[in-house]
Amino acid sequence: MEDILKLLGGAAATMLLAFVVGATYGGLVRKIIARTQNRVGPPWYQNFVDISKLYMKDTAVHHGVMQHIGPAFAITASVTVLMFVPVLREGGWFPWFENLNFKGDIIFLIYMMVFGSLGMALGIGQTGNPNASIGVSRGLSMMVGYEIPFVLSLVSVMVQTHTTSITGLMEWQTQNGWLMFEAPFAFITMLLAILGMFHYAPFDIAHAPSEIASGPPSEFGGKYLAMMMTSGSIFAFAKLVFLVDVFMNGASNLVMLVVKTLLLYMVPVLYGAVSPRYRTEQAIRYLWGWPVFFGIIALIYSIYI
Amino acid sequence: MDTNDKGVRKIVDMITGFARSNSLFMLAYGTGCGDIEIPPAMTSRYDWERFGYRKMATPRQADVLLISGYLATKTLKRVIRSYEQMQEPKYVVAFGSCTINGGMYWDSYNTIKMLDHYIPVDVYINGCMPRPEAVMSGLFDLQEQIKKGEANGAQKYRENLEWYRGNQKKVIKNWVMPEYNW
Numbered sequence: 001m002e003d004i005l006k007l008l009g010g011a012a013a014t015m016l017l018a019f020v021v022g023a024t025y026g027g028l029v030r031k032i033i034a035r036t037q038n039r040v041g042p043p044w045y046q047n048f049v050d051i052s053k054l055y056m057k058d059t060a061v062h063h064g065v066m067q068h069i070g071p072a073f074a075i076t077a078s079v080t081v082l083m084f085v086p087v088l089r090e091g092g093w094f095p096w097f098e099n100l101n102f103k104g105d106i107i108f109l110i111y112m113m114v115f116g117s118l119g120m121a122l123g124i125g126q127t128g129n130p131n132a133s134i135g136v137s138r139g140l141s142m143m144v145g146y147e148i149p150f151v152l153s154l155v156s157v158m159v160q161t162h163t164t165s166i167t168g169l170m171e172w173q174t175q176n177g178w179l180m181f182e183a184p185f186a187f188i189t190m191l192l193a194i195l196g197m198f199h200y201a202p203f204d205i206a207h208a209p210s211e212i213a214s215g216p217p218s219e220f221g222g223k224y225l226a227m228m229m230t231s232g233s234i235f236a237f238a239k240l241v242f243l244v245d246v247f248m249n250g251a252s253n254l255v256m257l258v259v260k261t262l263l264l265y266m267v268p269v270l271y272g273a274v275s276p277r278y279r280t281e282q283a284i285r286y287l288w289g290w291p292v293f294f295g296i297i298a299l300i301y302s303i304y305i
Numbered sequence: 306m307d308t309n310d311k312g313v314r315k316i317v318d319m320i321t322g323f324a325r326s327n328s329l330f331m332l333a334y335g336t337g338c339g340d341i342e343i344p345p346a347m348t349s350r351y352d353w354e355r356f357g358y359r360k361m362a363t364p365r366q367a368d369v370l371l372i373s374g375y376l377a378t379k380t381l382k383r384v385i386r387s388y389e390q391m392q393e394p395k396y397v398v399a400f401g402s403c404t405i406n407g408g409m410y411w412d413s414y415n416t417i418k419m420l421d422h423y424i425p426v427d428v429y430i431n432g433c434m435p436r437p438e439a440v441m442s443g444l445f446d447l448q449e450q451i452k453k454g455e456a457n458g459a460q461k462y463r464e465n466l467e468w469y470r471g472n473q474k475k476v477i478k479n480w481v482m483p484e485y486n487w
């Protein structure tokens with residue numbers, strides 16, 4: 001009984017942490033983009049205000065059952081991914097964050113990460129908004145684009161370390177040094193892949209503000225949009241922590257965690273702040289070019305090292 | 306906890322007021338010449354994102370409908386559709402003398418004169434055209450109204466739907482829309 005309570009408490013604490021950190025990062029990103037455009041930008045807590053306002057809005061739109069389930073899928077998938085990612089390294093001073101860390105491995109996570117978008121795509125399909133459908137088709141093509149370098153990078157890491165479990169990877173790193181340096185090509189591939197993964201410019205073709213309305217969520221307002229924003233914040237945090245776990249040996253306390261994730265997050269954000277938007281085929285051509293090239297080199301490197 | 310208790314209500318109202326007034330998503334529907342004042346208000350010179358204003362591309366996600374100038378009857382139809390698709394609470398801000406009394410289009414054959422007869426307006430900003438400062442000051446007024454809970458144009462619209470519909474149908478001859486656009 002005690003164990004279950006501890007697990008549930010840990011899960012709730014993790015979710016809260018992920019939401020708070022993710023939404024704060026979202027606000028910081030808006031601030032950073034504003035500063036690069038020589039603006040002052042919104043306060044860092046703007047995303048919290050936005051989300052709470054959206055939760056307080058009426059939502060009197062009905063297009064069918066899937067429309068209501070879609071956002072729920074998204075948030076379920078984000079939380080599930082979060083539960084399988086070790087937030088802090090074993091022995092860190094927050095023993096609650098263990099969750100389901102040791103039950104799933106990287107291959108499972110690769111599958112799970114796609115689940116939310118697919119659920120959303122189903123929900124969006126039912127709204128019948130043409131802009132949203134264009135957004136979905138662009139988003140799925142983008143996914144085909146960045147998943148290949150992403151998977152190549154992870155596979156080469158798995159080949160090199162002979163393990164598919166994230167905690168196993170972290171143990172390997174504690175003995176042999178960060179994978180960032182031990183598997184440099186895999187890391188480069190990952191850096192290029194996350195440019196596409198986080199959907200900032202120039203890869204913001206799926207949401208494409210004001211080009212195709214606001215893309216997939218065009219028909220979702222109020223609570224649904226709030227749910228999507230919540231899920232987006234949690235998912236961004238989960239992805240970042242996952243990458244930090246794989247390449248930087250996780251973090252042993254929250255401060256290190258924030259520093260490492262923020263550093264990694266700045267790569268797509270700063271690249272995006274100064275970039276215009278690609279067209280779909282340009283984005284895919286880019287992602288299948290150098291990133292895949294480095295991915296193959298990483299694979300060869302991992303086999304012969 | 307008693308949710309009808311005065312103190313509790315006050316705190317809840319304060320929180321909702323704060324959240325609603327500090328996060329205004331605008332659906333800028335560029336109808337007339339006044340829309341040219343929006344880009345400077347958004348970008349580095351006046352930067353309205355400081356106050357939590359943000360442009361949204363679809364009516365579903367927007368709170369504020371900016372009517373930026375004269376409305377031809379053809380445009381009015383689209384405005385009504387967009388307005389009705391927005392989710393409550395929703396507000397309308399009208400720019401320029403054209404929306405107040407017809408402005409320089411007062412004797413035109415196909416523009417409407419008083420926007421208030423067709424959709425409920427919360428804040429008018431006068432001038433032809435209003436400068437970005439005026440736009441921002443109008444939006445501050447809207448924020449104040451929202452904080453006090455006085456910006457209830459949507460409620461007015463719901464209660465007097467017949468009257469608004471009558472006026473709308475008077476000028477829109479080919480009304481091929483449902484009675485209410487969800």
Ligand code: SF4
Nearest residue numbers: 337374401403433434
């Ligand atoms: S008020 Fe002046 S600037 Fe505004 S729409 Fe009318 S004519 Fe144009």
